[in-house]
Amino acid sequence: MIKAQQKDIREIAGMVEGCHKVLLAGCGGCVTVCLAGGEKETEIAARALRLIRKRSGKPLETVTYVATRQCEPEFLAPLDELVKDVDAVISLACGVGVQCLAERYQDKWVVPALDTKFAGGSKETGVWEERCGLCGDCILHKTGGICPVVRCSKSILNGPCGGSQHGKCELGQDIDCAWQLIYDRMKALGRLSELTAVQPPKDWSKARDGGPRRLIREDLIADEISE
């Protein structure tokens, strides 16, 4: 799932400095799961902003609402009424949610309260790690289920590099060398020989380099004519 992190409250406060009333919109999807933008965090952000503004002598009024998922237009309908009399909308969703709101409320100042970090999973309570680079052309079957695109600091496809030291990446002792992990796993699986095949340059046009991406499922595209 998408992992995000709340921005420093001062930064958020700065974005809505001139506003008297704001709507804080939380999201019940990924950012609830990663404890960044669900009901609880929306409430914390609202109270913290009010406190900051009260202390600076310019009280702020807040309204809060948590959409089931901000990335689906249908779930945004209940916000339509709420946005009417606010000066700004603070979205506590990932970048997708922020944009959905901005798109829906053309005349509103919509700002992000979160930094959308990565696609990952949870390691332990309060710790999440990146696992997928969203490259659009998965190669995990060739790399023992370990993604070199995001887990190797240099995204090397034929690793490791010379900086791999005792299983750690040269960038820091707290980073495992992805290629060491790949090597160990393939060895354990008895598939080490597969790593001798040289990977050709990756087709990055399937990733972000090919411009904004779009998914179309033909079996879900209604055929208007035959109806």
Added chain:
Amino acid sequence: MTEHMPPCSGACPVNTDVRGYLAAIARQDYAAASRLISASNPFPSVCAWVCPHPCEDNCRRGQVDSALSIRGLKRFAIEAAGVIDSPCDAPAKKTGKKVAVVGAGPGGLTAAYDLARQGHSVVVYEKNSGLGGHFLTSLPTYRLPREMLKRDTDRILAAGVEARTGVEVGKDITIARLREEYDALIISVGLARSKSLPLPGADHPGVLMALPFLHRANTGESQATGERVLVIGGGDVAMDVARTAVRLGAAQVNTICLELREQMPAHAWEIEEALDEGVILINGYGPVEILTKDGKIVGVKAQKVKSVFDPGGKFNPTFEPGEFLSVPCDTVIQAVGQVPDNSFLNQSGLAVDPRGSVQTDKNTLTTSLPGVFTCGEVVTGPGPAIAAVASGHRAAQLVNSFLNGAPAAGPKETEVIGPLPGKVRELIPKQKRQAMPVLAPGSRKNNFEPFELGFDQKAALCEALRCLSCGLGARVESEKCAACLTCLRVCPYQAPVVGGPAAMPPEGCQACGVCAAFCPAGAISVANLNLSAIEDTLRAVTEETRLVLFTEQAACRELLAAAGPQMIPALKDAAVITLPAAGALRLEWILSAFENGAARVVVAQGQKDSRHHAGSGKYLKGVIARAKNLLEAAGIPGDRLSLRKLDEGWPVS
């Protein structure tokens, strides 16, 4: 929704809200505790002294260390609250219906009290000169001071019940006559006569019966009790008789019963207290003859018991042939059970059962005559008084519906919470049960002074805080749950089950409130956490509020106060919010306190050994650090928020 009932309430015949009143004691709201105790029991003061507390036998704390001292706490609450009025005591609007109750024991008086509060005119006929049944006549005063009984009966009379004492139904007035005068009748005559064993020599005047013996002792009437007393019987009544004989000055008191010590029907504590007072038990012998010489009792001959119960568990004693024992004594007191006094049946027209007692349908409490009901021990047989009270409630309900011509309400849907899962049992910190202080045997066995002294406030608070709040745990609003697993990860007991939406099985959940503090979706509510009261307290915070104190139960105000006098001034103007565990604290609350103007916020954690939920505070440091960062963003110095552990002492500097 099915209500999850804690097993203490489930075991109580009137389902007293034990958990509720223990919590009220813990927050020092003794009036509320007293009201909760009285809500289902018109004999709160009496029961606080003498109830054999089936609740304690079922308390889930017993699976961790030892059961709560529930009766001791009840007594503390009743005494601490004093006499309190309850609005429901006032007599209701009159219905114009008249009910007569025969017998003013706990069964009859409960029925009378309920019916009076429903607006019926109730008259109780009692052959004794006072109210209370066995409470008045039979229970030894060293266990039940009679002012406790008076407190309860006064309240019953205040509800509008009329009592006509000194009237024996069947002799002074007949059932038939009462039927003419009243719309309904409840017979609650109890088991008023002592059973007697038909032994050779049992008709000797020196062979006494338990009930008259106790009655005389209670009224201070003199009676010839010899030097060496032998009590026949192994139940609670036999123990009362033996201990009373000790107090009357007998040099030696033996009891003899068929059962071995561990089979004795008396409660273990009654036996131990009797032993402490010097009573000697002779177990496994059945008396066969009262031995006399020159017209005087000289002993009892008894035969060795082979078995008391048959293989099917039925009482059917067999004896070892030729194995006899003779116990020297000059007084014999029979305490082998009670039977009804059936003289009330005289000219009643009521059908009788094979035992010669009134024939009753145990479910509907009806008799052979329409409008005539029964309740109490005459129906249920011997048991704790609270069972007679329960029977009285039921009778009142049935009579009320009989009078109104409407069916009686069925019981509420409840489910008693099952045992603690093994791993949870291990994780709950052990806390010693407070012992009830008592007079030493030497200072109590020559007088009838109450021998249990009651808890002081500190002991009561410590004891009340041991309650596990069974069933007051977390519930999930499944539509809101994002199945993020946070609750499972932060729960000190790993109680939540997260497959789809999370669920917290009431057996495992210890109601600490930690999960609800961290649930990102606001999906969890914990009954043990009074959210609206917390929000109200926070709303009432103003610029004048010097301190907002979040404290876990174990560190509650008085225990904090006991920690040192320096802190009392700081607490005086504080807004105090008590949490089941400090880990249930929410960052939002801290922000609200400061937003509303609080000068300082302190989060207090109890001492390690009194802490109720081990490991529940492990995220507190992080929460406080994050809160400080937010406060500093608002220009509030971080040191205005602090976490205090009682171990590390006080005061708030």
